[in-house]
Amino acid sequence: MRNVLFFNYPDLFASQEEEFQQTFLDVGRRGAFIKQRELKEFEKCLASFLGVRHALGVGNATDGLEVALLAAGVGPGDEVILSSHTMLATAVAVHFAGGTPVPVECGPDHLIDPAAVEAALTSRTRAIMPTQLNGRTCDMDALGRIAERHGLLIVEDAAQALGSRYKGRCAGTFGIASAISFYPAKVLGCLGDGGAVVTNDTAVYEHASELCNFGRDASGAVVRWGFNSRLDNLHAAMLHFQLNKYGQVMCRRRQLAALYTERLGDVAEIVLPPAPDSDPDHFDIYQNYEIEAEKRDELKQHLKDHGIGTLIQWNGEAIHHLKALGFTQQLRYTDRLFTRLLMLPMNMSLADEDVHYVCDNIREFYGYSQ
Ligand SMILES: *Cc1c(COP(=O)(O)O)cnc(C)c1O
DSSP states (O other): OOOBOSOOHHHHHHTTHHHHHHHHHHHHHHTOOSSOHHHHHHHHHHHHHHTOSEEEEESOHHHHHHHHHHHHTOOTTOEEEEESSSOHHHHHHHHHTTOEEEEEOBOTTSSBOHHHHHHTOOTTEEEEEOBOGGGOOOOHHHHHHHHHHHTOEEEEEOTTOTTOEETTEETTSSSSEEEEEOOTTSSSOOSSOOEEEEESOHHHHHHHHHHHBTTBOTTSOBOSOOOBOOOOHHHHHHHHHHHTTHHHHHHHHHHHHHHHHHHHTTOTTEEOOOOTTSSTTEEOOOSOEEEEETTHHHHHHHHHHTTBOOBOGGGGOOGGGOGGGTOOOOOHHHHHHTTTEEEEOOSTTOOHHHHHHHHHHHHHHHTOOO
């Protein structure tokens, strides 16, 4: 029996141990821990990678989303529409910015359904917060039209989508501001928490920088209330060397996705994510490989019995399921979808043979020949 981990945390370090150690020694010996050269350089490199004016390192993407909302002007009384199929972080950011998160249905692509956004609009709606889920970018044309027609802001949750593109444009660069996560299991991961706020708007960037640094502006003067949320200089350095080889990472993940498609495309009991290049409008980076499966729980157990780790995203709870937080929405499509979702291993530690082994076991479970 093979052992295929859902995500191999030690391997994130081990696979690049020398570079991590060198960076640690170099930064450590110089005592360059907070707001030093490496952070500035990484922010510049990230902005240029995304084709955007500003990137700001922050403590994590949850902070980043809150900062993006606050700097964009979202506040008390504002409703913000988001997909119920997102991390709790998206809704948390709206809540702590003072607004009200309004979860709506996703579509068959697992991304926010533009028709559902339209149906949820009220006089208090201030922003749409599309989550670029699983490394795929939403239909930003449709969302952009709705936002324009109703004078709404777009603040993207691009935590899972660094390098994902829609019609050639990077996730995180469509709205007024967005946030990206560098949590270890994200496609670009550091050795702890980290994130970035991304924006083309210089005033929003300055406002966001102030919020994250005790309300101090570039000259050091206190100009507003702010808190402390910064990306560690050490983490910035570790992210920078990984960003330099990010092209290969995206390429490898897309290869793995293509292999899953090749091996599982004929299995009628499951629905796969779109294959790479199956739609010229989308360039997916496959942060996750989330399938829909009949007899999902039995399949998960079968794979577990054969040494294969899988994960049900968000512990199987959509945002509107979180009754303790006061949500009362009824979302039938998402309810049904959440009985079917399962994420297969998708990470840089996988060998082709691992994917074959996963696929062999899925085929066996549904009674297909190898
Ligand atoms: C990971 C994630 C976040 C939060 O990122 P952190 O850096 O852990 O705060 C937010 N939204 C989505 C969709 C995520 O996957």
